[in-house]
Amino acid sequence: MTSVNTLPAPEKRTSAAPVPVPGTALGWWLADSWTMTRRELARWVRRPGLALLNVAFPVLMLLLFALFIGGSMTVAGGGDYTEFLVPGMFVITMAFGLEGTMTAISRDLERGVVDRFRSMPMAPSALLVGRGVADMLDSVVGLLVMIGAGFLIGWRWHGSLTAALAAVALLLLLRFAMLWCGIWLGLVVGRPELVMAVQMLVWPVAFTSSAFASTEAMPGWLRVVAEWNPLSATATAVRELFGNPGVVGGSWPTENALLLAVLWPLLLLAVACPMAAARFRGLNR
Template identity: 60%
Template sequence: MTTASPAAREVAPRGGPDRLRWALSDAWVITHRDLSHWARRPAQLVVGLLFPVMMVLMFAFLFGGGMVIPGGGDYREFLMPGMFAMTMVFGIETTFTAVSTDATRGVTDRFRSLPMASSAVVAGRSAADMLNSVAGLAVMIACGLAIGWRWHEGPGAALAAVGLLLLLRFALLWIGIYLGLAIKSPEAVMAVQILVWPLGFLSNTFASPATMPGWLGAVAEWNPLSATVAATRQLFGNPGWGGDSWAAQHAPLMALAWPLLILVIFFPLSVRRYRRLSR
């Protein structure tokens, strides 16, 4: 990849609309690059899509027989909203690995030396990861329908639930981008997994916070993942744990507030970190 001269940079459009089109075009180039990598390595993509499916089958058919839902209800309908949200959380690892690999190999610095919009690299990465998340969520929904899960509150509520799931993923991917730029070591994915898995399991996904010790139950109820899980269960019309806490009673509001708060914190941190990378 060649390095652009300062003179070449001067041909970039400076006007508002032209600059926006330039930035969107550059972001799409990065997105297309990431998508082409998946096309060349389909096995990696397939494994990433099927791993959550294996977890669904394990919990639904191995552990499901021993699960009792308060107030009754089908365990598989209880399970699927939690698994949808878990899939969104596990995407942090994918984002972190891709960003840190490019930063470590100098690919990110090469992009920054080109006459392209400074936002294109992170914007293109986020767009590619969101497309991957949409595909993963579609696979999970198909899996849920195959094992008997259904939504009961109409298509509008179901689409709202899907929107909350993708909002959570969009917010969390900026954590992955920031960590990938800050750590710049693909080997540190194990450390990210240590953070991600407790976030996923220390929630209301598989167990009621009411059954946990008081302080641990409070942490689980205020977990951003718990808010999205509880809200999507309501929107899908699936059974849930309920709860008397403020967080449990206002799950849809919290499912909006938590991702927005994460975005407010990690989006500017990611942009600042990207701008501070060595040229």
């Protein structure tokens, strides 16, 4: 009689990879946020023309005002209009970044991208964080290009390097506040074609500031509005740090421009961040 050796049945194998055990919640959040940031940065590579256009537009505005309009403009307290204008254009560039953020958020909403990402096993806030990091990197590049363009047309800073870096920090703080305002407005608007209606409000805010013209030449009521404009606070503070002309006292907002240049963005962040987070959580409910 032949004996048959009974061997244990082989284990059934599957092609699925083992599920990794998460280390920390913070680690997963950072990984998800970086993935969303890379998604946004990949658009720069796929669509370089759009990225170049976003950088070229503020440079064209700077050249238009400096070369064609600057000859007829006067600066309070004297001084060259180009040195007055360039810091103001830095502020306008940071403020107008709000439009790009709004457009990107509303486009993702309309195409259902936000819903698809929210249904995936990832940190829900990573989508907004990735958007924010990519937009801030874009703003840093845009600001460096504007600084280079300012140097080419004769602008210089006359203070210390520390003061110049502080001015750059104030500009990026303003951009960060505008970023979260753009995220909230993009979530509220929801469709790219409606973004234009909101964009029309950005221009009056920009032109009723001291970015392009000194408040000394404005009518009394408009001067008060312009001096309390958040963009005016950053423009005046940046001019003071760069040592450029146009910083004239006489009112509380102009004499405390450095303080307001910090308080205004922080106030905008205190309002926009919770509202954007609440709106994002309430999508499709």
